[in-house]
Every structure is written in C-alpha cells, then in structure tokens.
Amino acid sequence: MANITKKVSWSSRADESAAAGEATPLLNGSEQPQHSRQLSGGGSIFQIGRLSTVDLEEEITSEEDSLRGRPKEIPHNEKLLSLKYESLDYDNIENQLFLEEERRMSYMGFRCLEISRWVVCGLIGFLTGLIACFIDIVVEQLAGIKYQVVKENIEKFTEAGGLSISLILWAVLNFTFVMVGAIIVAFFEPIAAGSGIPQIKCYLNGVKIPRVVRLKTLVIKVCGVICSVVGGLAVGKEGPMIHSGAVVAAGVSQGRSTSLKRDFKIFEYFRRDTEKRDFVSAGAAAGVSAAFGAPVGGVLFSLEEGASFWNQMLTWRIFFASMISTFTLNFFLSIYHANPGDLSNPGLINFGRFEGDSVTYNLYEIPLFIAMGAIGGLLGALFNVLNYWLTIFRIRYVHRPCLQVMEAMLVAAVTATVSFTMIYFSNDCQPLGPESTEEYPLQVPNTSHISVTQLGIITIFRWLVVETYEIIMARCGYIGPCHSDDGLFCADGEYNSMATAFFNTPERSVRSLFHNQPGTYNPLTLGLFTLTYFFLACWTYGLAVSAGVFIPSLLIGAAWGRLCGILLIWADPGKYALIGAAAQLGGIVRMTLSLTVIMVEATGNVTYGLPIMLVLMTAKIVGDYFEEGLYDIHIKLQSVPFLHWEAPATSHWLTAREVMSSPVTCLNRIEKVGTIVDILSNTSTNHNGFPVVVQPAKLCGLILRSQLIVLLKHKVFVELARSRLTRRKLQLKDFRDAYPRFPPIQSIHVSQDERECMMDLTEFMNPTPYTVPQETSLPRVFKLFRALGLRHLVVVDDENRVVGLVTRKDLARYHLGKHGLEELQLAQT
C-alpha cells in the first residue's frame, strides 16, 4: 500500500524535496497505476464493509492490488481530468498584511466597503441591462435591413424572372452573418463560443477558466451573438447574456481593465478571488434577469448553478443587481419602442400574458403534464446524447478554426435548405387576419413582409426542389403523399403557418405557439417542425458561434406541446405549448428551481407554477436516468475539475491519505531565494500552493505561487531590508495591483548574488490554513473543501507535520460511474 506507508520527505531545501504541489501526482511511470486505477463499485465495498474494522486497511490494500492487475479501459475523453485548469481561491489569505489592514479599518470603513459593494452591483446591473438592450436593438435593426434588402430585390426582379438572385442574396446574407460570427469566435476568442453557461458554471464552482471574464471575450460574445441570430441559425440570444453579465461584473468590480491598461484606482479592496467571484455571481444573475425579465430567477440561477455558501447579504446584492438589470433593459427598450415609462414588459424574451378563462388547469390534467414532462426528459436526453456524440466528433476532427467556420457555414446552409424544404412540402394555410395576431401588433408587419419575401423565395425554390425531388422520387419509384400540387402556395389573405414558424424570430414563434387561437396550426406542420428544428438545434449547439440553447429548446417544446394540446381535442393548445416548452428545456438543461421561477416570471403568471414545477422535476428525473444535462456534458468533455455538491455516496472508505498528493514541496519560514526560484521555475510540477514549515517539520503556514512571485518581483529579501531601512514596506496593494495576471517566473530576473539572499515569508503566508488529519474520510474532506471554497487543504499527521496536500483535482477525480466509484485520469491537456 504505497501511499499509506509513504512518508512525507519535506526538507528545508525545496530542491531536495520531491515534486508535487497542486495535484500533480507524478504521472511518470511507476506511480501512474496508483492514480489510474479503476475503483470497483458497490459490490466490493459491500464486501469490505462486512469485515471488522481492524482488517479494513489490509483489505483495501489487497483490493487495490487485485485491481492493478485488471486490463485498463481505453480512456474516453470524459474520463480525463485536465491539469490545465487552475482553481480560484474562495478562502481569504489571512496573512499579517491582511489582518493589519482589517484591524486598521474602522467600523465606518467597513460600512463604506459595504456601500461600494452595493454600488458595484448597481453598476453591474445597469451595464448588463444596457448590453442586453444593445443586442436586442441591433438584432432587430439588422434583421429589418436584411428583410428589406431581400424584399426590394424580389420586387425588382419578379418581372424579370430573376427570382433565383433573391434566393441567393438571402442565403448569402445569412452566410455572411454566420461567417463573420464564426470567424471572430473561432479565430479571436474561442472561449466566446456557445452560450457560455458551462463556463460560468465552472467559474462559479471555483475553476479558473482562462480568459473567460475578459473584456475581449465580452466584445466577441456580443458581436458573435448578434451575427448568429441575424444569420438565422436555430439559436437564442438569451444564454450569452449570462456570460456577458459575468464579464461585466468581473470588469466593473475590479475598477480597471487590464486589456485597456486603465486603472481607475477604485474598488481595490475587491481585487481578490473571493470578492470577484461574489460579483461574478451577481453578474450572471443580472444576465438571466435581463434575458428573461426574471430577477428572482436570476438570483436562483446563480445560487443553483454556482454558490455553495448562501450568504444573506450577498444574496441581496445579487438580487439588487438583477433588479437594476431588468429595470434598465425595460426602461431603455420602452424608450426605443416609443412608449417610455411602460415597465411592464421586462426581459429580452416575453412569453406574453396568459389571461382570461384559459388560465387554469384541472386535476385530471396533472397526469398529462407529468407524462409530457417524461416526454421532455426523453427528448432532452436524446438531444444531449446526440450533442454529446457530435461534440466528441468535433473535438476529434473539427478543432482547427477554419474547419469550425466552415461547419458553421454548413449549418447555416442546411438550416436555410431545410426551412425551404419544409415550407415547400407544407400545405398548412391559415387565414392571415387580424384575429390571429391581434395580441401582438408588432408581429403583423413582420409576418406580412416575411410572407411577401417567402412567397417570392418559394416561387423559385419550388422550381429547384420540385425538380430535384421529382428526379429522386422517380429513381426510387416512389410517389410521396406530399408531392401534390394543391396547397403548396397559399391564396391571398392566407399565410403558410410552417413558414411563420420557421421565418419568425424564435422568440416570436414561441409566443405565437403559446397564444395563437386554437386551430392556427396544423398537427402535421407542428410535428414536422418539431422534428427538423430538433435536429437543427442539436447540430447548432456547440458550433463555434456565440449562441444560446434556451430559446431553441423552448421552441421545440412549444411545438410538440401544442401538438399534444391539439391531439387532446378538449384542451387549450397554448397551455400545452407552455408545458411542452418547460418539459423540453428542463429535459435538456436539467435545472428545476431556478427554471421554474424563470418560466413563471417570463410568463407573468404564477397559476401554472405548480404544473411547471412538476413537469421540470419529471423531465429531470427521466432525463437523468439516461444522460446528464447538456451543460454538464460539455463541462465533462472539457475535462474540467468540477466539484459537485457532495462527494460520491460510496466514497466513505477513502481517506485523505489516499486522495492527497504527496510528497509535498514545502518551504521554510525563512527560505533561500535561489530555492524558491528553482521551485517556481520547475515547469514539470507547476505547483501553486506551498506549505510553510518550521523545524522540526511543523506546519506553520501556506503561501501561494502568486504571492512568491510578487515578493520576488519586489525583491523582499532579508538582507536588502537590513541594508535599506527606509525602504517602503510591501503592502497588500502590491499584491492587488498584480492581481489577477501575475507575471510568470521567467519574466523575473534574479541575479546570482540575490539567489543567495533569504526571504522571510512570515508576514505574507497564511498562518492558519485549514488542515485535516490523514484519517479523515473523503466526504468529510470534500465537505470542508466545498463549503469553504478552498484551493489547498493541508493534510497533517498527529504531530502537525505536513504529509500531503489536497486540491480540487484530487477530489474531482472521484466520481460515481455506472460501475460504482470511478477514478478519472489526470492529463496535462
């Protein structure tokens, strides 16, 4: 049993001590089996449990030995844990400098800090709201221009018979937007791809995702989402708002922009991980709030997805940011829509109001809702499985930026083609009258000019498709039921409902599905629409474009939900569309509490609260049986060391002794500069936390790489301090100025003379790091680590000597797979 008998070989000279700081457990050769061993599941644990406690340790040893002989499975991508992700430190470094500052601060000082926290949250909310407003207005303007251009073109060329030019123009416009969106994302900031929710989830969980909260990311994200929405992809602009809010928060709270090299010299106190992470939660909440007009939902999103420690004051500040965000968006959009001061339509998406007699449900409908929840769970799991395979494929084969751009353009082309095909084969004509749109006057002009566009396009498309189709069909000797000429085109005063479903913005389509009169949609139209949009949305998510999955999910769900409603003749289809939308979204993203509140706030009605809850819970339970949530899949595929809420249930037999990394590189309280430089320069280990010890081997503190770098940069050496007594003492400010982009050790020049100097770490180390004894069980270690948001946890023996260090990766390594407890492999990539 190697790692029980192994004793720490710490040393006063760190270059003598063997490597291993933050979870770099010596992946070379003989040590590897220890970390890649496949732990067996319930069965064998059961067997261990039946033995007496005395024999337990030996049993584990032999258990482990027998496991080593087993053939190792070839690791899937999700069975790895990447070492490239660092952790955030939610634990304050309470060193002497910090304590001095805190002690120096008066009660009023703390009050001022508290007030500035509120100010920052207000600013975060305001800016997030403005960004949402900007995205909304730009998307609307660009889409308007696009349709205008195409429409004029059709009118110009209709007589000349050159309608194909219009089609090509339309496609080219879409291609161009998607291409621009894909290029800026793929070439300039790949982290801006997708909805950004998985990344923010990781950030709030405590994983430092590189470049995720930078200004550049925000700019690319905003431009990217505008391009992909205007480009007609099956995406929404809501998800990216959450990421945008988080970036705004990270920027505003620091009072400076490292990218722009501007430092406003404010909010300097907040320049550390603890405070920053709090503000980022507020930013994420503000983003949700702006996207869905759901301030409470935003708070719950932040808490459900991120925060582990529920702090009342923090929650209120998050709430405040959310409120301000909704309010700002609402206010500016009301001015834009020339109706200033009307604040009753918050959010980028508004599901419209459910009013009148339809706003009720009956007891016998509950089982139906639950059944729909189950369908949503199944379809969601299917969506996730397909997207999982697709993502694996993308990771393996589509990793070059130009390929990613091409894939995005391919999807844009397919989206357009499929839309046309669907419209072509649809014969679902509905009267285009005021009654179907009376509740949404904004829809009327759009519907009408779209329908002109579409009629023109269809004219040429008919030719293209019919020709192709007839050739194919003739070859196969099959005449399909759709291939009839009646009803391909609608008479004047009618419109094609399939076209409406495809050509409207997804937000409007969702609203139409919720609220249009019964009889507006043909069941076949809805079925086909669900099918095609499902695959389109699934293909689209994960492309190198900024785009969210919320709205497509809602749209798919609303379509099949309305279909269910139509099939249940007696029912109001709009209500079922809402339930279906909730079921589908829940089945894909697997949120419950926050999603319930978001849905309730977005519909502006709490009557359906209970059914929505039931549906979301059912969808989650059914979906979880087959596959994880979409965001979790993507987090796993990125090999992020994500810490779940609790340690795996069957992990009680593991102790800190087994999970910790050891031996640990320790430093002396007064250490030679050369030793420190050597340790920091060791690229094979790249440790971040170093326990500080005094002879004989007692733990007396913990110091971080970033602190050592600042100390080296300022040459805080004992000898120099003696010679230059008037020299400015290093302050907390110096650490804050360097945060968060600490220079690499290579950029710091230390002369040969200086290497012989000594550094006194006493003042800078955290003198009271949290510790656990070696016998502590994994769940206990996990709880301490997770609840306090730690980055390093020192394992000590009963003499208070350092024997190991537990980091995020040591804990994230263990997870509950299908065969019981499994251990992920660590990889450098």
Place this chain on the structure above:
Amino acid sequence: MANITKKVSWSSRADESAAAGEATPLLNGSEQPQHSRQLSGGGSIFQIGRLSTVDLEEEITSEEDSLRGRPKEIPHNEKLLSLKYESLDYDNIENQLFLEEERRMSYMGFRCLEISRWVVCGLIGFLTGLIACFIDIVVEQLAGIKYQVVKENIEKFTEAGGLSISLILWAVLNFTFVMVGAIIVAFFEPIAAGSGIPQIKCYLNGVKIPRVVRLKTLVIKVCGVICSVVGGLAVGKEGPMIHSGAVVAAGVSQGRSTSLKRDFKIFEYFRRDTEKRDFVSAGAAAGVSAAFGAPVGGVLFSLEEGASFWNQMLTWRIFFASMISTFTLNFFLSIYHANPGDLSNPGLINFGRFEGDSVTYNLYEIPLFIAMGAIGGLLGALFNVLNYWLTIFRIRYVHRPCLQVMEAMLVAAVTATVSFTMIYFSNDCQPLGPESTEEYPLQVPNTSHISVTQLGIITIFRWLVVETYEIIMARCGYIGPCHSDDGLFCADGEYNSMATAFFNTPERSVRSLFHNQPGTYNPLTLGLFTLTYFFLACWTYGLAVSAGVFIPSLLIGAAWGRLCGILLIWADPGKYALIGAAAQLGGIVRMTLSLTVIMVEATGNVTYGLPIMLVLMTAKIVGDYFEEGLYDIHIKLQSVPFLHWEAPATSHWLTAREVMSSPVTCLNRIEKVGTIVDILSNTSTNHNGFPVVVQPAKLCGLILRSQLIVLLKHKVFVELARSRLTRRKLQLKDFRDAYPRFPPIQSIHVSQDERECMMDLTEFMNPTPYTVPQETSLPRVFKLFRALGLRHLVVVDDENRVVGLVTRKDLARYHLGKHGLEELQLAQT
C-alpha cells in the same frame, strides 16, 4: 492578559482538570470580567491598526486592561446570552461505527436512502397541507357558528329590547375562545405562543430550543391558532403554519413519536441532527407554501432564514415538499368548497388576482413606491420598538401563566371595544351592492349577515359608548368633531365600511383593500383604521396565544397604502394598497427575497414584482437604521446564541485564543468509568463535548455527552467485553434509538465495582474533529463554524495539543453594537 497567557491544564484524570466544556467559562468571581468586558468600537480598533504588528498583542492587553477599569453598564436583557440553549450538531459524527455502516452500504442502499428522503418530504408536504386545510375549515366553521348564534340572538331579542344581551353574548364568545387559546398555551406549552417563526429560525440556525418540535407543541399550536383567530384578535393563521410544518417534519422524518411511544422502525437512518435539520427546513418551507400558496417563496424562506449551506439536492427536496403541501391544501379545499379539481387558488390566503388595465405601473410611480417603502420601514421600526418595550415589560412582570391568560383576555376585550368605538364614530357609508363584492361571491353572504349582526350590536353599543363618551367629553369640556349624530348608522342597502374592515376576517379585509372599486373607502376610515389596528396588532404580538403577525401587518399596510392611493387622486388605490402592505410587512419582519416571492406568488402576478422588491428593500434599509426586525428582537430577548451570517466586521483582531473556552475537560482514549461518570454528573459545568487525547496530550478525537451516556447505559466496559465475548457489539442503532432524548446521567446506575472498569472510546469518538490553530482570527473561525454547522471546534497548538474549545456561545457572544464590537454576558437562565 489572562486568556492569552493561560495554558491548558488538561489531564488524563478529568476530575483533576478544571471545568469548561461547552462554553461554560467559569462565571464565578474573578473570571467574570473576562467575559463581561465591554469591547470598544471602531475608534480604538483604528488606533490598534496603526501600530506595527509586533506591538499588537501588548496593545490589546493594555487596551483590555483599560477597559476593565470602565464602569460597567447595567446589562439589559438583550445583552445576555443564555447558557440553557444547547446546539444542534450539523456535523456528522464520523466514528468507526458510522464509517463501517457507510462502507457496508451498497450503491443501491444509498439510492434507497435518497428515495426515502423524497418519500419523507412528500409526507411532510402532505401532512402540512392537511393541517393547513384543517385549520382553515375549522376556523371557518367555528366563525360561522359564532356569527349564527349571535345573529339568532339578535333576531330573538330585537323586539324585546334586549340587544345588550347580544353584545354580551358576542363578547363572551370572543373571550371564551381567546381564553381557551391562552390557557392551553400558557399552562401546557408556552413554546407554542406567537408565530413560532423566531423559534424555527433558531432551530434552523442550529440552536436546540427545548420542546419546539414536539407533537404536543403541534397540537397546542393548532388549537391555539384556531382559538385566537375565531376569538377575533388582530392575528393571522399563516405564521403558525410554518411552525406546524416544522413539527410535522421533525416527527415524520424520525419514523416514530416519542410522546406517543410508537416506533415504526422506519427512517432510522435519519435519527440524527444533520438529517433532522434538513427535514425541518423542508417542513418550514411546506408551511409557508401552504400558508401563502407560495412554494418557491417557501423554499426561499427556508434558505434565507435558516440554511447556510446551499445543497442542490436538499433544495429540490424542500421544493418538492412545498409543492406537495400547496397541492394538498388546494385539492382538499377545492373539495370542501364543492369545486373539486380546481387548483388555481392555492394557499390559506389569496390576495385575489390583479387583472386588466390596472396591472401596470409607470416610471414616475417608482419614487412614490420607494417613498412608501420608507414609510413602511419607519412604521415597521415603530411597531418593533413598541413591541420591544412591551416584550421587556412582559418578561419582567407578566411571566406567570395566569397573568398571561388575563392579558390575553384584556386584549380581546380591548379589541372588541376599540372596534365598536371606531365603528361608532365612523360615518363612512357605502352602497351595499353587487358591484363592490362581485369578484368575491363568498364575501356577500358574510358581509350581509355580519352587517345585520353589526347593525344590531351597534344599536346597543351606540348607547353604551355615547353615554360614556358624553360623560368624558363633558368632563373635559371638549366636543370632538366626531360627536355628530349623522351617519353613525347607515341606511338600508348601505354598509359601514369601517365595520367591514373590522368585522371581516383579516384575510378578506386585505383582499377587499386590494381589489374593491375606487371610492369604496373613505380616507378618514382608512386613517383611523390604520392607527387603531396598528396598536392592536402591536399589543397582540407576543401574547400567550398562537398567532401570526403577517396578516395584521399586511392589513395595516394595505390600509395606509390605499389611503396613499386615494390621496394621489389619479391612481388606482388597489395597487397602492398592495405596495403599502408589502412595505409594512417588510418594515416589520425585514425579509426581502423570500418575501418578494411570497407576495408575487400570493398575488398571482409578477408585474408588480419589481416595485415590491424596491419597496421591500427600502423598507428594510430604513427600518434597519432604527431597529432590528421583529423576529430578531424576540430572538435577542430570549438570549438565544444565534449565529448571524458573518462575524462582526471589526472582529479581525480577535483570535481563537481569545474567544475559546479553556481549560478543556479532556478524556483519555481508554478512560476509567468512574471518571466519566463524575465528569458527566458535574452539574456546574454540564459539558457536552469532550476532546479525547492520547499521551502526551495529543488530540485524537471528540466524543459527545450523549454518546457517553449510551455507552454507560449499555455498560460497554473493556473488562466486560473480555469476559463475555459473545456479547452483542454496540451498534449505531443503539445511539439512534436513544436519539434525541438521551437519558440524564442521574438515571444511569453505575455500581462501585463498575466505576473501576475502563471504557475504550476509540470506536465511538469522532476521530477527525475539525481543528483550528490558536492564531486563527475570529472571522475565520466563524466562517468554518457557520459553514459546516459545527457544535464544537477544537483549538490546538502547533503540537496538536488541545488548548481550548470553541462553541456556539463563544462566537455568538460578539456582536456589533452601536459603540462598535460588544461582548454579551453569559447567563445561566
């Protein structure tokens, strides 16, 4: 500096070691100043901070010495911390027995546990819903009978001129109900008084309030609340639902009733503080959910008021319990109201639906709302200050049960008298037509038969009051403006709106204030009503009756809010009534996030979400400036060691060394039975946690009093184990069976021979208690303690030797007063 230089004098023989386990810091004589010292505030800390770190300790010493010389303030009641409250232990005791059990359990075993947790939550929700339903129906029936009796009496005696008999009958009925309610509470279960929310807050915070979750408490609570509501006091039945839900949860989750001596042998795994507290949060949420039809609000209430660690799975279970609770109540009430299956009116209180044109607000109204929030905060603070004085008075002078009953009856009498007086002087007649009540058909019959009752009663009351009033006025030589005869009585087909406001159930009055047509209420009526109801409600809260403060607060706020709305001529008064209600309630109880959601869910409308949030925040900020929230005042007056969210801001200069209790009574790993019995029998200390040490003085575990008692009861002695090898080994089940009412040490007989035996604690102690070094700052200790819900935290030196023990009371002692950091005194009562 006594407690810095003091070293631990632990010993292998506990009877040699001095006292102090769980926060009993030797209150006799010379040691007392250490605990009653008045720490100085921001100013002096500021001064310390400016010194260099080296001088810090001396400075604190001299600081403290200088403080000792100051004249001590005579302690107010809220400046004490009671020692009678024990803590709950949210930390699992991971001893060998527990780990063995966990390791023995298969993955399926954990799945089953998880499923049974969901089942328990479902049951909690169901039973809580049933109780809410029971209370609602019984109150309605009894109130109906009461009015029927009085009405018949009036009709019988009207010709005979004996109307005074009716008045007396009515008053007697009210008195009787209130008396019964007060007697059962004051004599049988005083903990059932009030709303129970402060008690549940404490429980969720981790304080074991004696008898708070017993079956007897539930029965008394339910009967008490029925009596006080039917007795016509200014109370609501919503607050007590939260307590009821918590009791149900504590009962159901344990699978047995200790009071009824029934053990169903199920859910035995949940018989420990950790699990029980989780379920109690679910119960409290289910209570809120049933009371207001607000499942999400319930979850947020539980989290805001109680839980510190946000666990996703736990939150979902709480949510599930809330849903089931609302659903059950809704379902059974729909059957009761002969409208089965209509589930759209959840909750005991329903504010009615805001619909139509009125459901909007404009930008210029925001400042008005904020101003109303400020008024709410002011009025709330006034309410709290008055109630605070009243409670101090009650604690000092009204502590005998019979006095409490008499006070309750006095309040009942005054409530009736004031109501009559108000009605008498009111001349606000409104047409009694279908238009004012059309939205609430249930109100019509009640209003009409109340108005008959009331007209009859007023007839006699007029005589009584006019006589008295005229005599008083004549004496004072003052003729008031109200003393005019016109309009005291309303014509046929009209009704007195003041009477309606007073005679309706508070829930109905709130709804009328929200929804009645503009012009229904006279401003003067509303003003007078606000004034009188304000004082009545203030006087009523804290009486020895089970009653909540939510509904009276809402009613007061709705009244002055509507008044504001009427004064702002252009506005819809109903909307302002809602805002006023939110402001007043927020000003009194100071909840924000959960209250927003509760209000939104109860009004069934999210449009007013943003204004309600703004108002609640303003009310909280303004109110907090003057006085704490009502529940916090009551918690403080009970001297409960309540842990807030964070350590006081200016407490960084305190370390574990200063806050810990020392010396600590330690036990050896193998300890003499006689020693253990002596330690446990020492009534002057009454410790609960004992660090276990091995020579030389190293910490190796922690054992609780309750565990030792079980060990003694089962005579788990080393000598006996040797002699009887076949003897059943002590199992976790034995500890669970004894939970939570462990027998006192006095009930366990240990013979003189047995006293010489030895006990091996190795298997039973928690081998890995959390520890901190002595230099850890108070905020850091606090964070660890609060985040993990600890009961004992061992302080060790750098050799891992026990030097002290930090308990809840050691941390709760420090709070931020008006003059900076203050230290509360510990008291035995």
